[in-house]
Amino acid sequence: MANNQLKRVDIIFSPYSVAPYEILRLTMHKEKSDVINELIESGLRGRGGAGFPTGLKWKYLAAEQDSEKYIICNADEGEPGTFKDRKLLVEVPRKVFSGMAIAAYVTGAKIGFLYLRREYRNLIPQLNKELDIFNESAKKFGLDFKISIFSGSGAYVCGEETALIESMEGKRGEPRNKPPFPIQNGYLGKPTLVNNVETFASTSMICRIGADKYKALGTDDQHGSKLFSISGDSPKEGVHELELGMKISDFVEEFGDGDTKAVQIGGVAGFCIPRKQFETSIIGEGNTTGGATMIFNSTRSMYNVLHNYLDFFAEESCGQCTPCRVGTQQLLKGIEAVKSGKKPASYLDDLIKLSKTMQITSKCGLGQSVTNSFASIIENFREEMIY
């Protein structure tokens, strides 16, 4: 079916340049400040979900005076429904390492880590092979930067950058208070840049095609292209690269099974969009940008969906702050009580209030974002929660 709104792109999985790390070599001939400005100009935002402008983050690290700085690639994607980083690391790891090395070149960092989630440990042998090629190339280009792999141990919250750093320091993965941000006070107290796998791969592609060409993709509000992990009731499950700024109705037409009832945007920490809002909602505007998109058709019980999410949150809450630790458990118990008739339907409104309180009072993104899916499912599928 003709579809003018949804544009497929093929940048991030495009073939490598002929010589290994050619983009890195060429970029190292440019002025450091020019590279940073190009990134800022491109409009690239962090692809892990939080969406902080990448070029600015690099600029801040470059400005830090410390002689010891670290570059960390966050490959701890644990958001249910997300698997794009795995595909990147399997198919184009060179682009990821290339992005890290460009960051090292412009910021003066000498040590880099790939924080790889434990679930992906079977990828380590092939990643190490690529790292051998990288280390050889870096030596040839005169870049003093070494990357090694740090294996995670299984904790969703470690995708949060300060929890990730705590974990690398040998502690429980409990998020820190911010500020100070890792850019000033990160790994071992030193200035540290943490970017997502897709963000690093995108930076190397921007260095290849130029900021203008990259910025031309997408809409005025959202520039560039983005990987979407699509799963659920879809005949086209998998990773797809799309221009940003698409309407959910166009998305559903392309990827749904013809009977789509709701779409979960941005994983379980994101929003659940019901059919009646497909026309008016744009992916990435007012919802999160991690790219996890789960499609539910009309045979699915949204109570079961929400129960599954809450079970996940209650288990993965690090337990450090009370609103999140207790809140996630109470929300789970609460919907069970309403479903079994032990509590009246109006109790759902109290639970929504609780989730909003968690949004204000939780320490990190985990507890703060529970209300996104919780309130959007209860408000749009209230009857399914009761009967």
Next chain:
Amino acid sequence: MLEISEIIQEKVAEHGRERKALLPILQSIVNLKNYIADKDMVQIAEALDISAADVYGTASFYSFLETEEKGKYVIRVCKSITCEMKGKHCVLKALEDTLKVKLGETTHDGLFSLEQANCLGLCDVGPAMLINEQPYTKLTPDSVHEIITEYRNKVK
């Protein structure tokens, strides 16, 4: 077989006698024998000059650092929503039937432990599971029987 003290020595040589050596040490012990015993934690604590409670607190935080004895092969079935939608329950039932254990238990021969895990990042090819670090995808009750039989034959 490597001794715990050798692992500790090796990792301390690599990372220094510092707290940041803790996770690499714990991970290596789990690779060696699938779980970290209480006495191992005391030994690590002494080597890194931190309290044993800190070692336990850290180890017990992470879902892949087992602190109780597990089977040689730990099976982790993904319980996230998309795997559930695609028939995780039937897969789990088939595993329970063939292994003759319930979720959370270890077989009498000490070969398999059956667990659940949160998202394994294999949502487009679910239902999925890991056996130790090896992923298995698009599982059906039949394929699960075949996979388990393969593992059983491997150790015979």
